[in-house]
Amino acid sequence: MASKAIIFGFLIVTCVVAVFASDPNHLQDLCVADPNNTVKVNGVVCKDPKVVTADDFFFSGLDKVGNTSNPVGSRVSPVNVVQVPGLNTLGISLARVDYAPWGINPPHTHPRATEILTVLEGTLLVGFVTSNTENRLFTKVLEKGDVFVFPIGLVHFQQNIGHGPAVALAALSSQNPGVITIANAVFGSKPDISTDILAKAFQTDKSIIAGIQAKF
Incomplete structure:
Protein backbone atom coordinates (compact mmCIF):
# COMPACT_ATOMS: atom_id res chain seq x y z
CA MET A 1 0.00 0.00 0.00
CA ALA A 2 2.83 2.35 0.91
CA SER A 3 4.50 1.73 -2.44
CA LYS A 4 1.28 2.68 -4.25
CA ALA A 5 1.10 5.91 -2.27
CA ILE A 6 4.71 6.72 -3.17
CA ILE A 7 4.06 6.07 -6.87
CA PHE A 8 0.90 8.21 -6.76
CA GLY A 9 2.80 11.02 -5.07
CA PHE A 10 5.54 10.81 -7.68
CA LEU A 11 2.97 11.09 -10.48
CA ILE A 12 1.43 14.17 -8.86
CA VAL A 13 4.84 15.85 -8.57
CA THR A 14 5.63 14.94 -12.20
CA CYS A 15 2.39 16.51 -13.40
CA VAL A 16 3.06 19.68 -11.40
CA VAL A 17 6.56 19.97 -12.87
CA ALA A 18 5.17 19.49 -16.38
CA VAL A 19 2.64 22.27 -15.82
CA PHE A 20 5.33 24.72 -14.71
CA ALA A 21 7.62 23.76 -17.64
CA SER A 22 5.52 25.55 -20.26
CA VAL A 179 17.34 32.19 -28.16
CA ILE A 180 20.86 31.97 -26.74
CA THR A 181 23.46 31.52 -29.49
CA ILE A 182 26.38 29.91 -27.70
CA ALA A 183 29.23 31.65 -29.53
CA ASN A 184 27.55 35.06 -29.27
CA ALA A 185 26.84 34.67 -25.57
CA VAL A 186 30.32 33.40 -24.68
CA PHE A 187 32.48 35.55 -26.95
CA GLY A 188 30.23 38.54 -27.56
CA SER A 189 29.02 39.39 -24.05
CA LYS A 190 28.96 43.05 -22.99
CA PRO A 191 31.28 43.60 -21.21
CA ASP A 192 33.56 40.75 -22.27
CA ILE A 193 33.96 37.68 -20.11
CA SER A 194 37.55 37.62 -18.86
CA THR A 195 39.96 35.98 -21.31
CA ASP A 196 41.47 34.17 -18.32
CA ILE A 197 38.14 32.53 -17.51
CA LEU A 198 37.45 31.56 -21.11
CA ALA A 199 41.01 30.33 -21.69
CA LYS A 200 40.66 27.97 -18.75
CA ALA A 201 37.16 26.90 -19.79
CA PHE A 202 38.23 26.10 -23.37
CA GLN A 203 41.71 24.88 -22.38
CA THR A 204 43.51 27.29 -24.71
CA ASP A 205 45.58 30.50 -24.67
CA LYS A 206 44.21 33.91 -23.72
CA SER A 207 45.47 35.35 -27.02
CA ILE A 208 43.31 32.91 -28.96
CA ILE A 209 40.29 33.86 -26.87
CA ALA A 210 40.96 37.55 -27.43
CA GLY A 211 41.16 36.95 -31.16
CA ILE A 212 37.79 35.20 -31.16
CA GLN A 213 36.19 37.91 -29.01
CA ALA A 214 37.38 40.53 -31.50
CA LYS A 215 35.22 38.85 -34.18
CA PHE A 216 32.08 39.34 -32.09
Missing part, protein backbone atom coordinates in the same frame (compact mmCIF):
# COMPACT_ATOMS: atom_id res chain seq x y z
CA ASP A 23 3.87 28.93 -20.81
CA PRO A 24 0.94 29.64 -18.43
CA ASN A 25 -2.51 28.66 -19.70
CA HIS A 26 -4.75 31.53 -20.79
CA LEU A 27 -7.84 32.20 -18.66
CA GLN A 28 -9.98 33.91 -21.31
CA ASP A 29 -10.70 33.64 -25.04
CA LEU A 30 -7.93 36.05 -25.98
CA CYS A 31 -5.32 38.32 -24.44
CA VAL A 32 -3.83 40.32 -27.30
CA ALA A 33 -0.48 41.83 -26.34
CA ASP A 34 -0.36 45.57 -25.76
CA PRO A 35 3.26 46.50 -26.59
CA ASN A 36 2.65 50.14 -25.60
CA ASN A 37 1.81 49.30 -21.99
CA THR A 38 4.67 50.10 -19.59
CA VAL A 39 3.56 47.58 -16.95
CA LYS A 40 5.97 44.64 -16.75
CA VAL A 41 4.52 41.15 -16.23
CA ASN A 42 5.61 37.59 -17.02
CA GLY A 43 4.29 37.92 -20.55
CA VAL A 44 2.60 40.98 -22.03
CA VAL A 45 -0.31 43.02 -20.68
CA CYS A 46 -3.63 42.43 -22.48
CA LYS A 47 -5.04 45.01 -24.84
CA ASP A 48 -8.62 46.17 -24.22
CA PRO A 49 -10.75 43.52 -26.02
CA LYS A 50 -12.93 46.27 -27.46
CA VAL A 51 -10.07 47.52 -29.64
CA VAL A 52 -8.82 44.08 -30.75
CA THR A 53 -9.04 43.44 -34.51
CA ALA A 54 -8.35 40.54 -36.86
CA ASP A 55 -4.99 42.12 -37.68
CA ASP A 56 -3.82 41.30 -34.13
CA PHE A 57 -3.89 37.62 -35.14
CA PHE A 58 -2.36 38.08 -38.60
CA PHE A 59 1.14 38.06 -40.09
CA SER A 60 2.20 38.28 -43.72
CA GLY A 61 5.58 37.62 -45.26
CA LEU A 62 6.67 34.14 -44.22
CA ASP A 63 6.99 33.33 -47.90
CA LYS A 64 9.81 35.87 -48.25
CA VAL A 65 13.36 34.47 -48.55
CA GLY A 66 15.61 35.58 -45.69
CA ASN A 67 18.93 37.30 -46.44
CA THR A 68 21.66 34.72 -45.74
CA SER A 69 24.56 37.03 -46.67
CA ASN A 70 26.19 36.89 -43.25
CA PRO A 71 29.11 35.00 -41.66
CA VAL A 72 27.02 31.93 -40.73
CA GLY A 73 24.95 31.75 -43.92
CA SER A 74 21.48 31.59 -42.38
CA ARG A 75 18.60 33.86 -41.45
CA VAL A 76 15.83 33.24 -38.91
CA SER A 77 12.52 35.06 -39.52
CA PRO A 78 10.49 34.79 -36.29
CA VAL A 79 6.72 34.88 -35.92
CA ASN A 80 6.21 35.22 -32.18
CA VAL A 81 4.23 37.52 -29.88
CA VAL A 82 6.21 40.53 -31.15
CA GLN A 83 5.00 39.98 -34.72
CA VAL A 84 1.55 38.59 -33.80
CA PRO A 85 0.20 40.16 -30.57
CA GLY A 86 -2.68 37.66 -30.59
CA LEU A 87 -0.21 34.90 -29.66
CA ASN A 88 0.01 36.33 -26.14
CA THR A 89 -0.76 33.57 -23.56
CA LEU A 90 -1.26 30.92 -26.28
CA GLY A 91 2.14 29.24 -25.83
CA ILE A 92 3.13 28.82 -29.50
CA SER A 93 5.23 30.56 -32.15
CA LEU A 94 6.89 29.94 -35.50
CA ALA A 95 10.09 30.78 -37.33
CA ARG A 96 11.24 30.44 -40.92
CA VAL A 97 14.91 29.54 -41.31
CA ASP A 98 16.74 30.11 -44.60
CA TYR A 99 20.15 28.57 -45.25
CA ALA A 100 22.72 29.37 -47.91
CA PRO A 101 24.60 26.34 -49.32
CA TRP A 102 26.67 24.98 -46.40
CA GLY A 103 25.23 27.68 -44.16
CA ILE A 104 24.56 26.90 -40.50
CA ASN A 105 22.12 27.88 -37.80
CA PRO A 106 24.84 27.92 -35.12
CA PRO A 107 24.62 25.95 -31.85
CA HIS A 108 22.00 27.66 -29.69
CA THR A 109 19.28 26.99 -27.12
CA HIS A 110 15.68 28.08 -26.57
CA PRO A 111 15.35 28.51 -22.80
CA ARG A 112 11.56 28.47 -22.85
CA ALA A 113 10.55 26.14 -25.68
CA THR A 114 10.79 22.77 -27.36
CA GLU A 115 11.22 23.11 -31.12
CA ILE A 116 9.88 20.93 -33.91
CA LEU A 117 11.59 21.58 -37.25
CA THR A 118 10.15 20.70 -40.67
CA VAL A 119 12.33 20.85 -43.78
CA LEU A 120 10.54 22.56 -46.68
CA GLU A 121 13.41 22.56 -49.19
CA GLY A 122 16.94 21.16 -49.26
CA THR A 123 18.95 18.79 -47.09
CA LEU A 124 19.89 19.59 -43.48
CA LEU A 125 22.22 17.96 -40.98
CA VAL A 126 20.66 18.63 -37.57
CA GLY A 127 21.57 17.68 -34.03
CA PHE A 128 21.29 18.37 -30.32
CA VAL A 129 23.41 17.59 -27.26
CA THR A 130 22.08 16.33 -23.93
CA SER A 131 23.06 17.89 -20.61
CA ASN A 132 26.42 17.47 -18.89
CA THR A 133 25.68 14.10 -17.31
CA GLU A 134 26.27 12.52 -20.74
CA ASN A 135 26.80 15.26 -23.37
CA ARG A 136 25.34 12.79 -25.87
CA LEU A 137 25.02 14.04 -29.46
CA PHE A 138 21.96 13.07 -31.52
CA THR A 139 22.24 13.88 -35.26
CA LYS A 140 20.16 13.17 -38.34
CA VAL A 141 20.19 14.12 -42.02
CA LEU A 142 16.81 15.54 -43.02
CA GLU A 143 15.29 15.80 -46.48
CA LYS A 144 12.26 17.74 -47.69
CA GLY A 145 9.23 16.84 -45.58
CA ASP A 146 11.25 15.39 -42.69
CA VAL A 147 10.64 16.51 -39.10
CA PHE A 148 12.98 16.63 -36.09
CA VAL A 149 12.45 17.66 -32.46
CA PHE A 150 14.87 19.65 -30.27
CA PRO A 151 13.96 19.28 -26.55
CA ILE A 152 13.57 22.45 -24.50
CA GLY A 153 16.78 24.08 -23.31
CA LEU A 154 19.22 21.75 -25.10
CA VAL A 155 21.97 23.02 -27.41
CA HIS A 156 21.08 22.30 -31.04
CA PHE A 157 22.09 23.29 -34.58
CA GLN A 158 21.37 22.85 -38.28
CA GLN A 159 23.61 22.85 -41.36
CA ASN A 160 22.63 22.94 -45.01
CA ILE A 161 24.65 20.13 -46.58
CA GLY A 162 23.08 20.47 -50.02
CA HIS A 163 24.35 22.38 -53.05
CA GLY A 164 21.42 24.82 -53.15
CA PRO A 165 19.48 26.94 -50.65
CA ALA A 166 17.46 25.22 -47.92
CA VAL A 167 14.37 26.31 -46.00
CA ALA A 168 12.85 25.01 -42.77
CA LEU A 169 9.87 25.92 -40.64
CA ALA A 170 10.24 25.76 -36.86
CA ALA A 171 7.30 25.52 -34.45
CA LEU A 172 8.05 26.35 -30.79
CA SER A 173 6.10 25.72 -27.58
CA SER A 174 6.25 29.31 -26.31
CA GLN A 175 4.94 32.68 -27.45
CA ASN A 176 8.46 34.01 -26.74
CA PRO A 177 10.89 31.07 -26.80
CA GLY A 178 14.06 33.16 -26.56
